[in-house]
Amino acid sequence: MPPSVEPVPSTPYVDLDRKAWAALSESTPLPLTDTDVERLAGLGDPIDLAEVDAVYRPVSRLLDLYVGATRGLHEASSTFLREDTGSTPFLIGVAGSVAVGKSTTARLLRELMARWPATPRVELITTDGFLYPNAELERRGLMDRKGFPESYDRRALVRFVSKVKAGRPEVRAPVYDHLSYDIVPGAETVVRRPDVLIVEGLNVLQPARPTSEGTSNLAVSDFFDFSIYVDARTDDVRQWYVDRFLSLRATAFSRPESYFRRYASLSDEEAVATAERLWDTINAPNLVQNILPTRSRATLVLRKGRDHAVERVRLRKL
Ligand SMILES: Nc1ncnc2c1ncn2[C@@H]1O[C@H](COP(=O)(O)OP(=O)(O)O)[C@@H](O)[C@H]1O
Numbered sequence: 147m148p149p150s151v152e153p154v155p156s157t158p159y160v161d162l163d164r165k166a167w168a169a170l171s172e173s174t175p176l177p178l179t180d181t182d183v184e185r186l187a188g189l190g191d192p193i194d195l196a197e198v199d200a201v202y203r204p205v206s207r208l209l210d211l212y213v214g215a216t217r218g219l220h221e222a223s224s225t226f227l228r229e230d231t232g233s234t235p236f237l238i239g240v241a242g243s244v245a246v247g248k249s250t251t252a253r254l255l256r257e258l259m260a261r262w263p264a265t266p267r268v269e270l271i272t273t274d275g276f277l278y279p280n281a282e283l284e285r286r287g288l289m290d291r292k293g294f295p296e297s298y299d300r301r302a303l304v305r306f307v308s309k310v311k312a313g314r315p316e317v318r319a320p321v322y323d324h325l326s327y328d329i330v331p332g333a334e335t336v337v338r339r340p341d342v343l344i345v346e347g348l349n350v351l352q353p354a355r356p357t358s359e360g361t362s363n364l365a366v367s368d369f370f371d372f373s374i375y376v377d378a379r380t381d382d383v384r385q386w387y388v389d390r391f392l393s394l395r396a397t398a399f400s401r402p403e404s405y406f407r408r409y410a411s412l413s414d415e416e417a418v419a420t421a422e423r424l425w426d427t428i429n430a431p432n433l434v435q436n437i438l439p440t441r442s443r444a445t446l447v448l449r450k451g452r453d454h455a456v457e458r459v460r461l462r463k464l
Pocket residue numbers: 191192193194242243244245246247248249250251386389390453454455
């Protein structure tokens with residue numbers, strides 16, 4: 147008899163459809179309470195609470211399991227090295243296209259993770275704070291490339307994340323304002339040793355670039371303990387982008403300090419055409435050239451359908 151050989155998995159992923167993933171919710175502890183529902187509704191995101199319970203609550207449980215296991219590993223290696231290093235924040239990256247729902251997902255996970263006893267302090271930062279200011283983008287000829295990897299101060303972002311991961315008591319990040327479409331001079335977000343830091347941004351899963359000497363620097367993705375890619379069909383994301391543009395036209399764009407105030411007076415047709423042009427010339431090329439190629443690097447991929455409901459969940463297990 148030949149020795150039995152364990153089958154080698156043909157893929158490093160577990161792929162579950164919505165039904166199989168949502169079934170995990172039944173055996174997931176911490177059902178939502180009325181207070182949670184109120185807090186989640188207070189976020190102002192158009193998220194259906196049944197969806198939160200069926201899809202995002204099991205995601206937060208999985209994250210809680212990873213937090214526990216990562217702390218155990220950290221303790222074991224500290225004991226081995228005879229080092230007494232305290233625990234460091236657990237870092238989660240949230241990546242995906244413009245308008246796919248990264249901010250909504252990140253805000254939801256912040257609320258859900260904070261309910262778990264191991265991680266009451268969850269903070270969230272977005273990488274837009276590390277975009278170069280408009281004046282610098284103009285100097286570099288990058289005003290039409292906002293959101294492309296080269297439009298960020300990537301070194302500053304890596305420095306920020308590595309300080310957080312090293313457990314520094316206070317780490318500061320610059321702030322971007324969507325209304326003025328620019329970095330806010332002098333403004334800062336301060337991160338104070340949270341249990342979990344969620345880092346949300348288009349390009350957070352990009353690998354490090356080789357240096358001119360052929361060596362490689364670190365990328366922000368090298369510091370993540372877990373990463374999530376929010377995914378959807380490109381046509382659907384384009385539509386969500388146009389819809390969001392139309393609702394902003396009716397609200398934020400009409401404020402005097404808005405960079406886009408010239409768009410407030412557009413007719414419906416002109417507004418749709420403007421949004422489509424911005425999508426087709428900036429955000430779609432960035433998605434295809436830079437963002438989509440990083441999807442396979444994520445620990446978890448949440449694939450959304452046209453109505454924003456998650457249709458498939460793919461977890462990397464190897
Ligand atoms: N789960 C959801 N259900 C319904 N609408 C959503 C959901 N997630 C996002 N949206 C909508 O889709 C658009 C893009 O979401 P947002 O979180 O702002 O995307 P991103 O941060 O990726 O640019 C917004 O108009 C948002 O209200």
